[in-house]
Structure formats: C-alpha cells, structure tokens
Amino acid sequence: MKPPVIRIGAGAGYSGDRIEPAVELVEKARLDYLVFECLAERTIAMSQAARRNDPDAGYDPHLYDRMRAVLPAAARNGVRIVTNMGAANPRAAAQLVARIAREAGLPGLRIAAVLGDDVLESVLAADPPLIDRPGRVSDLGDSIVSANAYLGAEPIAQALAGGAAIVITGRVGDPALFLGPLIHAFQWRADDWALLGRATVIGHLLECAGQLTGGYFADPGIKDVSGLARLGFPFAEVSADGSAVLGKVAGSGGKLSVATCKEQLLYEILDPAAYLQPDVTADFTDVHFEEIGPDRVAVSGGGGRRRPAMLKVSIGYGDGFIGEGQISYAGPGAAARGRLALEIVRERLALTGVETQELSLSLIGIDAVDRRGADPAAEAGAREVRARVAGRTRSLRAAKRIGAEVETLYTNGPFGGGGVTRSVREVTAVASALLPRELARPSITFGEA
Template sequence: MKTLRIGSGAGYSGDRIEPAVELAEQGDLDYLVFECLAERTIALAQQARISDPASGYDPLLSERMRRVLPFVGARQGRRRLRVITNMGAANPLAAAIEVRRIAGELGLTLKVVAVVGDDVLDVLRPEQVLDNGQTLGSLGERLISANAYLGVDGILEALRADADVVITGRVADPSLFLAPQVFEFDWATDDWPRLGRGTLVGHLLECAGQVSGGYFADPGFKDVDDLARLGFPLAEINADGEAVITKVVGSGGRVSRATCTEQLIYEVHDPAAYLTPDVTADFSQVGFADEGVDRVRAQGAGGRARPEQLKVSVGYLDGWIGEGQMSYGGPGAVARAQLAREVVLKRLELMGVKMHDVRAELIGMDSLHGPRSSVEPWEVRLRVAARCEARSDAVRVGNEVETLYTNGPSGGGGASKSVRQVVAVASLLLPRDAVNPRIQA
C-alpha cells in the first residue's frame, strides 16, 4: 500500500528554519508544508501591501525557500519533494515571483504556482455584521482586509498542474496538509470519513514543533530531550488516511501519546464538530497508540459534510497602544514599584489622557494572576500600558513612565517605552459560492 510522507516546516511566521531543512534533506518526504499565517498576521501583511504593492508576503519566505529549494523536485530515494505554503499571506502572486527569482539564482527549473481568491474585501457589503457586533460600514477607512479561509480546492488545482511549489494566501491550516492526501490518494471531495482522518493529520502537524515536544516540556513532569535541537514532525499516511506521527531519527524533541493528545485539543472547541472548509471533522473518538520510539499512530477520526459557509477574517485599525516599563530592585523594590504605579496613573489622570483597557502591573508579582500574597521578590518590573484612540495620548503613557527616572521613587532603572498601532481582527461568515479560489502560474 502506498505511503505518503508529509513534513511540517513551520508552525508560525517566525518559526525556526533549521528543522525544515533537516526534514527536506533527511525526511524522505513527498511534501514539505510551511504553515505561517495567524489571523492578525494576514491583516498586518495586508497593511504592508498597502504601503508597498510588491510586499505583503511572509518576511522569512526568501530565506526559507533559499534553504529548501535545492531539495525540491529532486528524487529523495524514490520520492519527489514538493512544497506547499501559505507564506503568500496578503500577496501570493508577489511571493510566487520571489520564489521563481530565488530558484533562478540557484539554477533550478521549478514550477511555482500561486493560489488566489481568498481576498474577498470587494465582495463584502457595508451592512454585514461582524462577530463583535460592528458592521463593516461602521469601520470606514479603518477597514484593512477581509480574507476567506479557503480549503483544498486551489491547492488541488495547482498540484494537478504539476506545481513543485504551491504558494497560497489564507487557507485553513489543516487544508494545507489535507490537499496532498486528497491529490495523491484520489479521494473524492465528499468522502467525509477520509477527509476527517486527513484533517486530523493536518491538525496534528500544523503547529510544527508543538507535536514533537515544543510548548510541552515541563522539567521533572514532562521531560523532553535535546529541546534546543527540536525536530519538526512528519506523518506517514496510507490511502485510508491512517497515519503515524514521527520525526527525523536523531533530531531533538519527543513524539509521544502525550504530545499528540495536547496538540489534538489545541484550538478545538467541539471535538465532535471541528469545522473546516473541507469537512466537519469528528475528533471525539480519536486515540493514539505507541508504535516505537517517537512513533505514534493516530486513529479514530471521522467526518461529516462540510459547512455551507466560509469563515472570513476581517482586519481593521483599532487605535494605539502606549506602553512604558521601569525596573526596581533590592530591599523595598515592591513598595517602590507600587508607588511608581500610583504616580503614573495619577499623572495620566491629571493630564486628561484618554485611555481604554489600562493595564498597570508589576511583572513578577501580579501581571499574570492578579493580586496575591507571596514572598517579596528581589526585583520587580513596572509595566503600564493602555489603548488610546489618538496616537498622541498613547505616546504620553510611555513618556510618563520614563519620567519616573527623576520624578518617581528611588532606584528605578532600565526604562523602555513604545507606541504601536492596533490591528484588530473580527470574523463573519460568507456563502461558499461567493468565493472563487483559482491558480495563477
């Protein structure tokens, strides 16, 4: 029976590059998938594209492709390696041009195909309501982006066109991994049980190192070997969608029933109805079985008909965050930091700074869990942050913390301040027939 090997080259935009290279070189893969988009990530990419029409794709695209393209299209044993990625972000066409440029510099002849159609900003209507209760029309010029979560359709079209590298924008994370399974095994796009099992594979791989020991380790409770050399996972999949999760032999990290279980429940609200553009996956009966060191079989997933609507992620500008920090150390550090906090908040009130969502906390004391009794630490850091409608008000938040140098309690140091624009994200649903995924080579 044919076995498909799919590796995960990234779990977010800023992920490590070395484990992906290790997979490309040593993983004997058919596909290497880079999943690099979060909801806010694509809104920020759309904002960058507004400033520069040639930008808007993942900032690490060039470096990642330069490192792995030498392995693409080559026969690794009996396998031909292909790459699928959503690093196109807000501009898959520009990303594809960049990948072709890099391939040319490396002396490689590769077919690079972009999947477009997720940008639906022109399709939406002002009266449509977001999940936060606002209408699109109420956002006015603050509206940045609207991207629908595509499924496997565009990627399948690219693979049928014999693409070596497929660059997408907003595609649902597990769909990036499901598409090659549907293509290679010729599954029907309404074979819901197999699509559910294939989606389980995608969900387990989509966060890369999380299923091989990253964000899992807890010394003395959940130990992970050689975390500094964490290897990213790969899946060995058969034609029925049954899969073994593993990693390159000798790489750091750990693949176990526990790591797979933690990843299974990640971002899943209803295990019996995990909604994707391709299938309503059912993970409620999923189980894991050890098959050796760093080898875990995933089984028991199912599926039902896909939703009739697609989720759309809408990005918009929502004010500014001003922030300032100052450290206090030694005897009485907490009392001095508390006084500094009182001074800053009173000063902002006296100056009439208009703020929302104010946070004034002592890192090391109450920033995570709120007020609590504990042994007084030897050092503590004051952080004051607030969201403001006007940038000028946000600037004053950080400035007022900085003035503690000469106007606050003794012993403060290491001041920092920053101002950043808030790119907020909300969602709505759009009928499937309003979205047109397609390829451009």
C-alpha cells in the same frame, strides 16, 4: 497508480519559526511534501497594509530565507512544497520564489499561486453580522484594512495536479495545507467526509510543527523533554484510508508521544465533535493514538460530516495605538516601590488628560500574568520587579505620553528605578464574520523559474 503511503512534513508552525528543522526534514525524512504554515490571524491584515504601501510586498517577510534554505534539497529529493506564505500577495510571493530558484540553479520549477481569498468587496457589500461580538461589518467603519476568507484544500490539489512543485496560498484553513496534497495523491472525492475528517486530524496535528514534538509541552520534572534547542519537526506517513504514523528524524531533539499528540489534538479546538473547516465538519471524538516505537505514534479514527455552507472571514481593522513603558526596581522594598511607581503614572495620565480605552498596570514577577490578586508575602519577599504600564488609545500622541510618564519616574518617582523602555505601536485587530462560500472564488496562476 495510487501511492500506498504519502510522507508529509511540517516545516513551520508560524512565520518566525526555526528554519533548520525544515532543512533537516527535506534532507533526511524522505518526504513527498513539505508544508510551511506561517499565517496567523492578524498577520494577513498587517500584510495587506504593507501591500498598500508597496504593490510588490505583502507576503511573508521570511519567505526568501526559508525558500533559499530548503529549495536545493527539496529539488534534489523530489519534495513538493505547499505554503501559505503568500499572505496578502501570493502572486508576488510566487515571483520571488521563481527568482530564488533561478539563483539556486534550479530553473524549470513549476510554481502555482492560489488566489481568491481576498473578499473585501463582497464583505463590504453583504455587510454580514460579526460572529465574535455584537454588530455588523459596517460598524467597523472606515477602519477596515482587509477581509480574507478561509479557502479549502481543493485549489491546492488542483495546483498539484497541474504539475506545481511549489504551491503558494494566502488565507486557507490550516489543515487544508495538508489536505490538499493528500486529496491529490489519493484522489479522494471532495465529498468523502469521513476521509476528509480523518485527514483533518492529521493536518491539525502537524500544523503547529514543533508543538507536536515537545515544543510548548515541556515542564521540568513533570513533562521532561530533551534537546529542545535542536527540536525536530514532525512528519506523517499517511495511508489512503486516512490513518497515519507520526514521526520525526532520528537523532533530532524533542519528544513525540501519545501525550504530545493529545495536547496538540485539543489545541485551539472549541467543539471536538464539530471542528468547522472549509473542507469538512471534522469529528475528533474517536481519535486513537498508539506508541509503536521511539518517537513513533500511530493515529487512527476521526470522521466528518458535510462541510459548512459558509466560510469564515477574518476582517482586519485599525483599533488605535498601544503605548507602553517599563521600569525595574530591585532590592529591599522593590515591590512597594514598583506599586508606588504605577500609582504615580496612573495619576499623571489622569492629570494630563490622556484618555485610554484600556489601561494595564502590573508588576512583572508579581501580577502581570497571575491576576488572582496581591499576595502580601510574595510582594514582601520580592527582590526585583519590573513595573509595566500599557494603554490603548485612539491617538498616537496619547500613546506616546504613556511611555513618557514612565520615563519621568527616573527623577520624579521612587528611588532605584532603572532600565526604562518605552514603545508605541499601531493596533491591528481582527473580527470575524461568515460569508456564503460561492462569494469566494479561488483561482490558480502558474509560472516557472
């Protein structure tokens, strides 16, 4: 018998998100499913690099702590978990979760790993054009680290139908993490575009977790939000027709309102009438919100059309190094001394032959974010600034020179500089291409704790 309502919660909106709100959800929200969405664009490329160095690595670095915190309450309350924390190695992630379950005294949990998003060989063979810049995949040369297709919800639903209490994926569409449990629970057809489109609305609203409940929303005096230090994450009570009521645990911090829902609905959307996902081309143009109580919002509407024939692929590649140095100046004339420091470093990099593909020189507090141009009055009145130099280079040696030149300002620059920091990091960049969906072949492996 089909359940009348499914309760599905958002346990994370990115890899380093807070863990306590997820524990609160599994303990108090009477959930059926908890979803952890933890995989950003570049994350999987960096995870693939980690896996090359260690075949047992490549999954989310917070997997152990997150699962150790939520598994006991989830098992006690019958909450099934879906997550993309498998990153570049879902199989190893599933094995770790099985060990965590045994350590927690929870033997017998059925755990599924969804594989098949790694399409590097197919992408290299097909050499498709890039969709976010001129050129083809082959133009990236030997710098390519990874290529992962955005899989859909069907393998997640199949894993749940196979009895999995925990489903771990690699790259999937973010809303697919929420669609999978709903397709399984309501037995929706894979070509019911209207239902899948409405469910994509729900998944998109929930995928960033705390952003729906007041995170990334507050603007004191304009959009006030209380209790952000203990922000509660959202859940949805979803009906079989794809409508839902959104809520959060009573007494938790934050705010769930029509305004927070509208902001999240539009987040990262290019065309609201054609939001391309691996499961459906979703249409958000007739979504309706209604506040029906404190921190409770009803959402209805939305629709969909046939899913795209192609899957988006994220291609990770090495793009050189970034060297950075910072130094602070305070007191009268702080901004003028900061400007002088930046010009000294610019000239020094040229004199010593440091080649940069990109170079940024800015005063934090003046023009590091606001790039509309210098404001003489603001600079004259600045009591403290932090000069920042960052450059992208082809070599590690050149990147190190940038921070070194900032450090020499201690004794070779304006007076009163202090608090120098310097760093170098390798750049992992992302390009995108499209691949026929038949070249990505999802599979599922099952195991038990």
